[in-house]
């Protein structure tokens with residue numbers, strides 16, 4: 114029998130090769146099955162018609178019934194817009210089009226009854242609806258009612274007549290062609306335990322919901338399944354690791370740590386640092402291999418913790434390695450650590466992409482003989498050519514995208530896998546941690562070193578350069594240093610670079626008595642590093658940079674962080690950048706520069722930054738502000754794949770339940786080899802093959 118779910122979408126009624134190509138490229142939909150898993154992002158209840166006088170500022174999509182009283186055109190050329198004045202007897206609202214004016218004017222008639230459908234927004238002191246859906250009002254019986262699904266579409270799709278309505282039509286064709294072939298993807302036991310709707314019903318009701326109750330049930334089932342398979346994969350892999358891998362036992366503390374503690378410790382440890390070191394020491398002594406995530410807000414002193422754990426590693430006769438995501442950061446760690454270990458006879462080396470061949474060979478040699486105690490570097494240090502004599506601990510700093518596949522590479526560096534500590538400043542909400550770092554234990558540094566003054570965050574409009582420069586000037590005069598950061602967005606790298614270069618020249622002119630340095634992603638690592646070092650040594654007082662400085666850089670004398678076009682940054686990125694200042698005893702400032710016109714969401718983001726210094730609060734707010742399935746959002750928050758339907762904030766209860774069910778299964782059948790679990794094996798293989806990149810999930 115032909116499996117219709119695998120049919121190429123180009124054969125569906127109403128699609129054809131041209132549209133199929135658009136669907137392939139734009140939303141990654143190739144087969145009928147792919148399409149069936151392209152879920153609506155919202156539903157609108159079309160049973161209710163609103164009155165214009167009811168409209169207020171905070172409405173979602175609504176329906177109105179009334180007549181167009183007149184058309185009017187404003188502006189010229191590309192700025193041209195068409196406005197239709199619309200009334201229902203209770204008030205007036207403007208319908209606005211920025212494109213396709215001619216088509217609209219020809220199609221819709223003044224005085225004829227229409228159902229309007231759209232989202233009212235306030236413009237000046239009036240409401241309007243931009244690009245509404247318009248249907249002729251025929252009579253009550255024929256009007257579409259019930260829940261209407263809405264599908265995300267891109268500009269390109271719309272240009273090829275693939276708007277949400279069109280997708281809905283194609284979906285109907287897809288569903289009826291495939292319905293007989295939709296086979297269940299969860300075992301009977303899971304369905305009954307989770308009280309889940311079967312797959313066919315769920316797909317039907319998620320696309321064509323008969324009512325709200327059935328829609329909820331369908332969504333629940335599909336969300337559950339999505340989260341369940343992710344958890345199952347994590348748990349399966351964790352069980353395997355635990356059964357196969359033995360960990361080194363670090364039983365003692367010796368001279369390295371003791372003499373560091375007595376002679377070199379630059380300041381007393383915070384309570385949180387002490388607690389974490391104890392916790393991790395215990396973990397490294399159990400005989401199981403450690404996989405731990407250390408979370409601590411920017412500036413909480415993770416580097417020192419890492420260093421002390423590396424010294425314990427040396428005390429037990431092993432080597433340690435520390436890996437940073439960028440060359441700048443690796444270099445900085447190297448200098449910090451060398452300085453902290455002065456006089457202690459610890460041999461530390463730096464290995465990055467730009468280490469010279471001769472040095473590289475010397476380091477490789479030293480690692481093999483055991484002469485090199487601590488190796489610091491970028492991902493260059495997990496390359497196959499780098500072999501250790503006895504690697505015991507790997508610290509991975511500031512890295513989100515370091516999943517199973519990469520960690521597995523580290524395991525081959527010794528007979529037993531080394532202990533692994535992943536450090537991150539991005540506070541990860543619980544639900545996210547469970548998903549992205551499902552098999553890691555978590556430690557949290559929840560205390561900053563004493564004497565830090567909270568950073569003051571100020572929102573400033575870009576028209577007010579004078580005020581901005583005056584405050585920068587004041588800080589410079591007091592001997593402080595300043596960062597000025599420009600956004601970097603991949604698609605328009607050229608443009609951003611132009612912004613940065615212009616900014617650089619401009620800043621040099623505005624502050625002639627100070628030295629300005631510059632760092633961006635297009636520079637060679639060596640140049641970058643030299644510029645960075647000039648700033649570290651205070652030979653330059655102002656650093657103009659793109660976000661390459663986002664992670665980890667530590668210059669305690671820098672007290673001002675200016676973020677240009679702050680509206681283009683996500684919340685967690687803003688928080689990371691802000692964390693570059695406030696590291697010394699001086700009052701520090703973060704200045705968010707934006708244009709005057711901002712969307713409501715952006716304004717909210719800026720407000721949160723101004724009000725809060727708490728990384729966890731910001732991370733939660735961040736997840737809430739972003740809707741589900743926001744590609745950029747998920748990438749930033751560290752999920753290496755896109756969830757189709759589940760939302761990690763809103764669906765945390767479903768996630769817990771799914772994890773419980775997955776746990777029970779793995780407990781009884783860790784390798785999923787029982788007959789009843791065959792379907793799970795198959796499904797994991799299929800999902801790993803096309804939907805998710807399991808290698809990136811911990």
Ligand code: ADP
Nearest residue numbers: 380381382383411412413414415416417562667
């Ligand atoms: P992060 O956790 O962001 O990596 P760092 O390890 O770079 O933070 O530490 C930030 C700054 O705080 C550094 O200048 C470091 O020397 C300092 N620091 C770390 N621990 C303490 C402490 N216990 N007391 C005072 N300052 C500390």
Ligand code: MG
Nearest residue numbers: 415416510665
């Ligand atoms: Mg750090």
